Amino acid sequence: MSEKKIHEDQKYIDGLFKNNSFVIQAIYDKFAPKVINYIKQNSGDSDKAQDVIQDTLITIYNQASQNKLQLTCPFDAYFFLLCKRKWLNELKKSSNKEVTINEDVLSKGDEAQELAFETSVFGEKQALFTEMFQKLGTACKDLLTATFKIKSMEEVAKSLGVTYAYARKKKSLCIGKLTELVRESPKFNQLNN
Amino acid sequence: MEDQNYILFEAYLSKELSQDGIIAFESRLKNEPDFNQAFNTYKELSSFLEHKFEDEAASTAFQNNLKTISKTYFEKEETTKKVVRFKPWQYAIAASVVLLIGIFTFNNFSNPTFNDYNNYETISLISRGGQDELLEIAENAFNNKNFAEAEAAFSELLNKDDSNKELQLYRGIALLELDKFDEADNLLGKLSNSPSVYKNKAIWYLALSKLKQKDHTACLKILKTIPEGADDYEQAQQLINKLN
CATH class of the missing domain: 1.25.40.10 (Tetratricopeptide repeat domain)
Structure with a gap:
């Protein structure tokens, strides 16, 4: 990825990551109408479009802050593909019907398709991880929350009234438990294949 | 996966293993697919949790800002829909009419003709x-x-x-x-x-x-x-x- 040329539209990714209101506004003004039209033409409405766009931008934000997302294609194509994919998934969920994905837009650029796919998998993993985190026991949840909020393990141990060694071990085992929950879920195997 | 492995993952990620330990660990990553997959998931989850809690404030600020902008945008979108929207060709016609009136008056006032x-x-x-x-x-x-x-x-x-x-x-x-x-x-x-x-x-x-x-x-x-x-x-x- 690093040897590929970064597209000038990277400015939108950076702007989102920096929570720059002007950039966010510009994204809505420039790129939202196409998505709204698409969703309205495919059994959706303005409210659904609003949700899809918002969720997509949050996913991009998350990926940018974790993975240093690098855009190698125009934002327009990337963003539209992401929103479209998200909407088709919504339709599948709600109707239980087989939705045929019209791949015409996907063929526009392999680069955009590839990137959108990566981001979309990233987003679904985030959702899965969040869901699985909630399934952990209270002790693990509290420990992990404390661990990542308070950076020093000594502090964490102190605040939880346990020894440092125990806190460290517990952290590994809690993430281990989470790893197991994730790996056991059918969804994760779908995403990883 | 044994608990011991998760403790090992954590030690490797926080760079606490000895030189020999690292070599042994990386060799297992190469040779044991299940170990490798578990480690990658563990790493991914660590990164997820780190972001989830560490950057929580920034992330919340972003989401709130996003919601405000989104709401304003869609409210505007709703109201502009109620206003009769001109199609591009209607704008073109309106512009032509204005232009024609302009040319007509301009001619009348500034370009003398024989008929005057x-x-x-x-x-x-x-x-x-x-x-x-x-x-x-x-x-x-x-x-x-x-x-x-x-x-x-x-x-x-x-x-x-x-x-x-x-x-x-x-x-x-x-x-x-x-x-x-x-x-x-x-x-x-x-x-x-x-x-x-x-x-x-x-x-x-x-x-x-x-x-x-x-x-x-x-x-x-x-x-x-x-x-x-x-x-x-x-x-x-x-x-x-x-x-x-």
């Missing part, structure tokens, strides 16, 4: 008690702006008496009205070069002929030869100003 000046005074050719029928036809036709008939009558009259400069002038005007510019210019040109009371009138109409032919340079040149004191001097000066 062709209001002739009624001519009177028949002398009291005169019996010339053809002269009467010419006069009536000219005054009624029937220039084709007038021109024919003047032409016939001039055949009988080609030295009548008054008739030459009116025939010149009639020809000008009929867009017979060559004949008109020829006749008015001759008239404007010979001394007579109609000389300056002839110059004026010659200038108007050029105006009607949209030859503004020639028109200006001719207008400037109209001497002060001529009947049409004032009008000529105004036209010069408009053309400049």
Whole structure:
């Protein structure tokens, strides 16, 4: 990825990551109408479009802050593909019907398709991880929350009234438990294949 | 996966393993697919949790900001929908109409045309008690702006008496009205070069002929030869100003 040329539209990714209101506004003004039209033409409405766009931008934000997302294609194509994919998934969920994905837009650029796919998998993993985190026991949840909020393990141990060694071990085992929950879920195997 | 492995993952990620430990660990990553997959998931989850809790404040700020912008955008979208929206071609039509009105008024105010000046005074050719029928036809036709008939009558009259400069002038005007510019210019040109009371009138109409032919340079040149004191001097000066 690093040897590929970064597209000038990277400015939108950076702007989102920096929570720059002007950039966010510009994204809505420039790129939202196409998505709204698409969703309205495919059994959706303005409210659904609003949700899809918002969720997509949050996913991009998350990926940018974790993975240093690098855009190698125009934002327009990337963003539209992401929103479209998200909407088709919504339709599948709600109707239980087989939705045929019209791949015409996907063929526009392999680069955009590839990137959108990566981001979309990233987003679904985030959702899965969040869901699985909630399934952990209270002790693990509290420990992990404390661990990542308070950076020093000594502090964490102190605040939880346990020894440092125990806190460290517990952290590994809690993430281990989470790893197991994730790996056991059918969804994760779908995403990883 | 054994608990021991997760403790090992954590130690590896926080760079707490010895050199030998690292080598052994990386060799297992290569050779044990299940170990490898579990480690990658563990790493991914660590990164997820780190982001989830560490960047929680920034992330919440972003989401709140995003929601505000999104809400405003979609409220605007809803209201603009209720307003009758012009399609691009409707804008094009509106723009063309404005443009046409603009051109029309612009022309009227700033671009002088022949039609601004062709209001002739009624001519009177028949002398009291005169019996010339053809002269009467010419006069009536000219005054009624029937220039084709007038021109024919003047032409016939001039055949009988080609030295009548008054008739030459009116025939010149009639020809000008009929867009017979060559004949008109020829006749008015001759008239404007010979001394007579109609000389300056002839110059004026010659200038108007050029105006009607949209030859503004020639028109200006001719207008400037109209001497002060001529009947049409004032009008000529105004036209010069408009053309400049």
